[in-house]
Each structure stands twice: as structure tokens, then as C-alpha cells.
Amino acid sequence: MASKNTFSPICLLLLLIVTNYTPSQAQLSTTFYDDTCPNALSTIRTSIRTAISRERRMAASLLRLHFHDCFVQGCDASILLDDGPSIVSEKNAFPNKNSVRGYEVIEAAKSEVEKLCPGVVSCADVLTxxxxxxxxxxGGPSWSVKLGRRDSTTANKVLAETGALPGFTAPLESLISTFDNVGLNTRDMVALSGAHTLGQAQCFTFRDRIYSNGSNIDAGFASTRRRRCPTIDGNTNLAALDLVTPNSFDNNYFKNLIQKKGLLESDQVLFSGGSTDSIVTEYSNNRNKFNSDFAAAMIKMSEIKPLMGQEGLIRRICSALP
Structure with missing residues (x-):
């Protein structure tokens, strides 16, 4: 007679299945929408290209918008949310208010995707x-984007204002620490800073630097910048971050730093006798290396704390919760 403690083969198999079962971990994937919305990527691309064709500066604005989203509670499109009953918008945080742009471009791209596949593609993925x-x-690099992010149900204005985002006067060690806090190393930081080969900055962000008469700024460069940035007033007057080729993605940003022509203090500090000088020099001499490292760093940044699986939701309108 068989013992009561003896397992049948079927029972043993079931026990092994239960014992070894772990819930599947949701992962980002380059093919995430292949079945559910196969034309999503081409639709978004067309919408973005149209926006940049209208205003070339928008390319810099979209890169910055993505950056400011990912550094505050992860790449979850929280920066796109307007104020609401349960939302204090990140748009009104000091680093973003009257500065970060491109919200309407993301909303327009999302709207086009919604026509194809309602409620399928997240705002976080559209932004990425x-x-x-x-x-x-x-003219910058391209890269494969892993998809499957979901959208947050919260925003974090406090975090956006209290050190999650690098400041325009931040010293080198502070910049390194800010990037390290989200899993990006020093090389990633220098490469991503190279996005300042595009775009513009407001006068109040660089006024102190151009009037400092310091040894770390080219005198002619400072004089040129003073024309559009008086000592008082003109706070929102704009100047190109790269005086040479402000609308093209290239490595002139790093050449500018070596010539002491970085517009922001947080730019020039990358080449000021510190640990990042060698990386700046490398990128100034090798555009292909910069492009490659920039693409790799953008991929890493886009995967900071994404919401996946059953986390978050898919917003139909990026600026509001359902």
C-alpha cells in the first residue's frame, strides 16, 4: 500500500510549477506596438518632423522636455500634466516655467496616434x-527606442524645484552628483550636455557670467553676448547656446568650451581644469564618438524608472488625467 506522503507524478509536476513560478516582469521593447499600433512610430515621426520644419529650434526644446521629464520621478510624462484637482503641475516649477517648451507638439503627435489606436500609445513613449x-x-544621431512606458497619475513640482534638475550655475561635482542620482555616469553627463549644441538660453541664466570679467570666459564672446543681455531688464532675451551652428547638431559645443565660450556656467565648468576636461577634448576632436555616446546616454536616460505593465495608465490627452 502506497504511503500517504507519496506524490503522484502529476502532483509533483504541479508542485514544481508553483514553487518555481514568479510573476513575469514587464519590459520595454522596440517591438512593443508592432501588433497593437503598427503605424505609431511613423505617425509620430511625421508629426515631429512637421513641427521642426516650422521651427527648427523646436528640436532643442523637445530634447530638453524629455530630459526634464525623466529627471523628475522617471520617464513617465509627468511634466506634461497641467494643474488639476489632484495635480500640482511641474510646468510651473522654476526650472520649467516660461522656459520648457514643446508641450503642444507632443499633444499634437499624441492626437494623431489616438486617431489610429485609441488608448494604446502612452504620452511617455510619444515624448521619448x-x-x-x-x-x-x-543632423544628430538616431537610436532604437525601447517602448512600453505608461503614464504617471501624479506630478512632482517640489522635486522639480529641489535638486532633481541640474541648475545653470551648478558646479561640476554637483552636476556629476545630480546625474549619478538617476543612474547616469560622468561620461553620460558630458554627452547629454552636448545637446546644448542646439537651442537658446534666456539672459538671466547667463548674465552673471558675461559680466563677471572672469578668467574662464573669452572677452570677445562676453562682449558679443552683452549686446542682447543688459545688466538690468531683458531677462527673457534669448541667445544661442552655440554661437557658431545653433540649429545643427554637431560637436561645436565642445569646441566652444575649449575656447572659453560656453554660455552657461554649467556648460563652461565641463572644461575648467576638472575631471571632465579630457572627455570634452575627446568630443571636440571626434564628432562620431560624441554622436555614439550621446545616443547611448539618451537610451539610458529614457529608461529611468519607467512605469510598465499595470503601473500608471495610458492618458488619452497628455495634459490631463482621465
Missing amino acids: LAARDASEMV
């Missing part, structure tokens, strides 16, 4: 793809 397409549109 937009950054890649923006780079490519102005």
Missing part, C-alpha cells in the same frame, strides 16, 4: 520617440 526624431531631424 519625439526626442529621438528631433535629434535625427537636425
